[in-house]
Amino acid sequence: MESGLLSSVKGEEAVREQAATEAAGAQPVMETAMGAAETTAAEPATELPAAKRTAPPGRRARSAGEAAGRVVLPLAAGALFIAMWELKVFHRLLNLQAYQLPLPSAIVRAMRDNFDILLSYAGYTLTEAILGMAIGSAVGFVVALAATAWPGWGAGSLFFAASLNAVPIVALAPIMNLWFGSGMGSRVAIVAITTMAAMAINAHKGMNMADPLALDLMRSYAARKRQVFRYVRVAGSLPYVFTALKINTTAGMIGAIVGEFFISSRGLGYLLSNSIKVAKMPLGWSCIVMAAIAGVLFYLIVERLEKVFIRWHPSRRT
């Protein structure tokens, strides 16, 4: 009995570690991007540098230097890049004119001049992305639940969800326009369709990663099917669900913006394609900058939520 329990715990650990390495793929990565230095804790154990870092005695001083290198080096490179851009190095190299590739100063000016409209359009696009993602992810999760509950037939539906994933968004845009009109609805629908598949596939994977021993344990407690789902499968799938949500933030922004290219009278995508058409390149670029900022914010919010919701998970413990 005791050894059975022990091995169950071990098995669980292995599964979680696997989940952790997958989830961690995006995790430590973000922290480097934000300039934080303590990536060591969250990194999967399989990575080589982690083993190296534990060894030397004068580690503290070195890691401080390393942290500076981590932050300063990319920032310096970015600053150099922008400076070269501003000084028209790229223009000379690629034989471009300033109206083709606007200078950073012009982009900043365009952003300042149109700040109000950019902000309200960014809000509009972000609303579309969030609404669509919420609907799409919810549907995807339900599909995954169904596919797990009835494996034989449900898995078939998963195949179609996966093939939806491969459908180009641009092909969806005109059809959704016909179905839902040119308002917000059509973009929400586009985003919902593009985000559904990733959630269905990831959540299904997470639910089926459940440790067989944990399932056996639930069985020996005479748990009902619903309880098994609630306590083992759904709870265990949460890291995968959040991985899918993080994928979906980007996909959602792309879906919303690309949808607005063709059918819209508002939003960042609309302003972007319109200002390109009338050769207002700086304004177009400022839309991209705005979209990037909105995308990063959206991602960070989801990541924050992830930290709150699965704090209990072994992959999050420090």
Added chain:
Amino acid sequence: MKAQGRQVPVLVWGAALLMLWEAVSWFLLEWAEVPMAQSKLPYIHKVLATFGTYGGVLAAESRITFANAAGGFFLGAAAGALLAVLMSASKWAERLAFPYAVASQMIPILGLAPIVFGIVRDEEAARMLIAAYITFFPVALNMLRGLKSVSPAALELMRACAASPWSVYWKLRFPASLPGLFSGLKIAAPLAVTGAILVELMGASRGIGVMMLRNLYYGPSHVYMFWSTVIVGALLGIASYAIVSGLERIAAPWQPEFRTKGGGR
């Protein structure tokens, strides 16, 4: 036998979906009398008939799109793999490029399509560039993760055998990176097709996206043709994914999900 058992539900689902489509289309047209019913959901058999009639044209145009997307895809994949190797070999390169590669994952890249098209007026080059750009970062990030997934014990063994850096890469790191590389490629392949079609919609002269746009503008009389192009676009995306998955099976057949028995997940 087992494979057959798995395919039956898929086939039944497919048939059911097609029947549902046909029924809804009929309902919209004959019962609800929704305006532009056929544009919203045309009879699937008529779309398939159009497929038969104009199959040659559709194939020719989609070949152009696919060739451009594939060209860009290979360029981007090669560049991404190169960056991944660089980042795994040199700490400096990793520190320099990694944050940007990650940030680029959070940015709606396809939004760049009109801008790239504005800079590079040549439509073929623009299509390839967008496809390459979209492919570049997922491949670089995922392959880097693969290159780093080598077990420390194996590395120590290679060190103990005084293996040259070249043979460490060739015998240990490259094989270990293949699953990561392919998961990056699988993310990127449909996106590359999407990017190519998007550039065509922005204004090219040939390709499946151009046909899509033209038939959309011609209105209700070209509904079936429009839907055919949409389906072709979807098929191109699915085909690209299927091709990469097939290659993965050949190149890295040892992965757990390919096992038919034993080993668990």
